[in-house]
Amino acid sequence: MIQKPRGTEDLIDLKVREYFALEMIIRNIVDSFNYNEIKTPIFESLELFKRGVGEETDIVSKEMYTFLDRKNRELTLRPEGTAPTVRAILENKMYINENLPLKLFYFGSMFRYERPQAGRNRQFNQFGVEVFGPKTSEIDCEIICLSSTILNTIGIDEYTIHLNYLVNGEQRITYIKDLKEYLKPKTLCDDCKKRVESNPLRVLDCKIDSKQFVDVIDMKDYLSQEDKKYFNQLVENLKNIGINAKIDKMLVRGLDYYTGFVYEIKDKNGSTLLGGGRYDELVNQLGNVDLPAAGFGIGIERLLIALAEEEIFISTPISLDAYIIGLSEKAKQFSNILLLMLRKSGLKVDFDYMNRSMKSAFKQSEKLNSKNIIIIGDNELKENVVVIKNQITKEEKKVAFDKIVDAIMGE
Template sequence: MSSSFQAPKGTYDILPAEAATVLAVREALAAPLRRAGYGYIETPVFEDINLFSRGVGESTDIVSKEMFTLTTLGGDNLALRPEGTASVLRATLEANLHRVGNLPVKLWYSGSQYRYEKPQKGRYRQFWQVGAEAIGAEDPALDAELIILAFDAYRSLGLRDFRILLNSLGDKQCRPVYRAALQEFLRGLDLDADTVRRAEINPLRVLDDKRPEVQKQLVGAPMLVDYLCEDCKAYHEQVRAVLTDAGVAFEDDTKLVRGLDYYTRTTFEFVHDGLGSQSAVGGGGRYDGLSEMIGGPALPSVGWALGVDRTVLALEVEGIELPGAAASDVFAVPLGEQARTVLFRTVTELRRAGVSADIVFGGKGLKAAMKAADRSGARYALVAGDRDLADDLVQLKDLTTGDQTPVALDALVTTLKEKLS
């Protein structure tokens, strides 16, 4: 009989059968960051709601429609974090990390984010990301470094069918001119009230609208690439040059905006065409003005977030199965109460020696206990009864070949470590 409760709409459980893949993906996405000097950071899952409304942007769907908000008994207005960058930057400023060491401050995180969206495959209300932020430096090579690290992470998983889209969103010098030209164009279109409002607050967000009826009207819209100042053009060309030199292929996408207001200059997205409408598996960009938006000093920065959920789906689409570790290397099957006492002690010794080990519970007979050993995925079974223990022996059974040999109790840990190595 199942429980009368279910996981909330738009969420799902990560069960042991899938957990090995999920953990392997998280590790693969994080490994290049650790090798590149990024330190781990973890922030609360909820923050002051104004951190996101200021940083992410009032005009974004994330802030206007998708945030999970709550009011505490003390009257504080909080929101579950819909993305990681604002929280990481807030933590950096609060702890003065930008003042106590070399810049950029290089950080990475792994955790869940929350958005109230219409649930579908690849789009959940609770989802997991691995993210990276390089705070306090303006350097095209830094932008390229992050793109390369993400590229290397995906390749390490065996993924091949993904593309990198690249664009520049300009800066505070050239974007206002483009913004005015785009707004003038948008005012001549037949748009709904919400889109008209968005166009007045942040017209670039309209370019990110996926609805066919909007995209059809955007044909002929002015492109930001035609309005970039000389500095932004030169910066973007340097990012492109470093990527090319590193052998990382990319596609220039002049319509790429991304869904957050804080991006400037470099913006990029990793897409996997096998995922249908939810094709973005990760993305990011430069956010030079975000620190000032949330009350900090000028700290030019760049970062990305890679979706764990969608990366797992991409692996499924490409038919890639990651090797999963067995829950235990050794599974003990005691035959009798004396054997249970001895083997429980042996299992504890094995675990302390670094060998993953388990033991049958629940008073199962030999046949049921051996079935449990087979289902465990362990490589070896330890079987012992009173006669074995009288001779200070246990039977070591290879569950792959079926071979069984007696091993002295006092040599068991050493023997197993040698065999498993």
């Protein structure tokens, strides 16, 4: 038997209902924040992610699904959503001043070749938000507020917001020099031994070595006065709307394009639910357009796992307005007309296509949580009626053909 590739998942029954219920809740929230949807291709040029995400990141160096097309062009299944969004706004010239601030969101499948584990598949689904235009602590505050609103709305209310500000400019050079000195006596994993020279900030994000860095030198001590003022204003804005963030000096995120504030929201067990921050140089880096930007991403599977752990179910249980049982060939033929009539009236109905016994058909209607059972046989056809049994009141009555919709909708 052919099986699904490792690190992928079939969404079936309750899982798929929960997935789409979550998507609809998020869509309603971002609409209230006045964000518009963008959809980008599932595959892009390899160069986009090399330049956008960073060649030294694990994503680019180890985890991407890259292939050659028939003209030997290097293409990659997208591993994240920010770089494709930036490419799209540059290519379509969406950055003109009258469009700003440009507030976008997306849903889509992403692909990373890594060891599969709970909430981390090789194909996963992500929701993301990107805002282009203003570099203000107010828009940063809105982004964090939006992400926390999503969690609160779906019922996840035990979480911690971790916040940091990445040092930039000349101060970054000084910080990295001091960080390398700090890391010299540490016993590092093989990956981090390479990162110390190529991308030392990434060492702080290592899942293996991070416990050694609790006394790491603090980036905040290296920030310029302007950056300190900006960061303090962001923290103050968050407090003003009732959001208290934990300042986390080890938080750097795993992507090279972040340049200012970064944040993650972690659940009560310390697992990351979502993360993001500011990437003010990425648009310029990819298209020579000076356009500050910030955003965040949420792994849908991780949210669904968090909901399941809390025994929170957000989808509507399966239910029917009516389930039709035909007792003869003529009755079954007539049922097609009846199904069409009821569905055109906006009712959710189904039919016993499997020719079950009466007892089994009733069990099937219960499984489908049908409010009514409609029974029709040759005798009913002669009388131009059907028998409707209300599964809630257990009342059973005969109803004329032209009164069936009213009878069902009146329940």
